[in-house]
Amino acid sequence: MPNVVQNKEYIPRYTYQDYLEWEGKWELIGGIAYAMSPAPIIKHQEISYNIAHHLHALLKDCKQCKSLQAVDWMTDFKTVVCPDNLAVCGEDIGDKQLTKTPEIIFEILSPSTAFKDRNVKYQLYEKMGVKYYILVDGVALTAEVFELLDGAYQKRQNAQDDVVKFSWQACEIDFDFSQIWN
Numbered sequence: 001m002p003n004v005v006q007n008k009e010y011i012p013r014y015t016y017q018d019y020l021e022w023e024g025k026w027e028l029i030g031g032i033a034y035a036m037s038p039a040p041i042i043k044h045q046e047i048s049y050n051i052a053h054h055l056h057a058l059l060k061d062c063k064q065c066k067s068l069q070a071v072d073w074m075t076d077f078k079t080v081v082c083p084d085n086l087a088v089c090g091e092d093i094g095d096k097q098l099t100k101t102p103e104i105i106f107e108i109l110s111p112s113t114a115f116k117d118r119n120v121k122y123q124l125y126e127k128m129g130v131k132y133y134i135l136v137d138g139v140a141l142t143a144e145v146f147e148l149l150d151g152a153y154q155k156r157q158n159a160q161d162d163v164v165k166f167s168w169q170a171c172e173i174d175f176d177f178s179q180i181w182n
Contacts, residue, residue, distance in 0.1 A: 016077045029120055031078040036113075043138045044084075044108050050180040051085040051106050051136070058173040065089040065103070065171055072097035075128055081121060084108045084136075089169050103168040104132040106143075122146075126153050131168050134159075141181050 013031035025036035040048070048069060055067035067087050074080045074097045085106040086098075093100040105125055107117040117135060125133050126148060133153060135144040142160050146153040157164070161178040 013078070016074060016080060019080050025082070027082055027116075028078065028080045029124060034116060034120075036082070040108070040110065044110060046182075047108055047136060047138050047180050048084050048106075050182065051108075054175065054179045055085065055087055055104075055173075058175065059087060059171065062089075062171050064091075064169065066093065068098070073102065074099055075101075075124070079124065081124065083121075087171075089171065101128050102130055103171070104134070104166060105130050106134045106136055108136045108138055122153065126151075132166055136180070138181075143177055143180075 011032060014028055014033055015031065016028070019026060019028045019033075022033075027034045027036060052067060052069045059065045059067050065087050066089075067085070069085055070082055071086070072080050072082050073086075074094070080097070083102065083105045085108075086102040087104045088098060088100055088102045090100055107113075107121060109117055122133065129148065131148050133146040133148075135146075137143070142158050145156045145159055145164055147156050148154075159177040163174050163176045163178075166173050166175055
């Protein structure tokens with residue numbers, strides 16, 4: 001007898017309208033619902049705050065870019081994700097949720113989200129054209145920095161206490177990773 005549990009045609013598919021009615025924290029990727037883990041641990045929150053604070057300071061003089069934390073990004077009616085930290089440029093970025101592709105996304109890894117962040121979101125962000133994707137490991141105190149080149153992510157480096165230059169559109173920032181671990 002075939003194993004029907006692994007048959008992808010039996011996995012329920014949802015839309016943004018379904019997503020709006022759900023209780024709790026969810027992400028919707030390609031019509032598949034992903035439960036978000038319980039509230040992040042304190043270390044995760046500290047790192048996220050430090051990333052947001054540092055990004056905000058670096059972008060404060062840029063009239064085009066915004067630094068945002070944990071906001072819904074709707075890529076289409078079957079996909080809504082909530083990156084931990086990001087920067088987005090332009091005027092028409094959305095109202096209730098982000099609708100424009102961010103330039104840079106930071107995802108802070110946790111045991112319950114690491115697989116999704118390293119695989120599902122990695123592929124989604126690559127497909128959507130996010131220029132920089134940073135996977136932050138708060139236990140190892142390292143960040144994997146990926147840059148989109150010719151439509152595919154290339155690993156630039158592992159950053160720990162490094163200053164990494166990021167540039168997009170009219171912006172250029174020197175992000176000091178030593179600022180996010182404290």
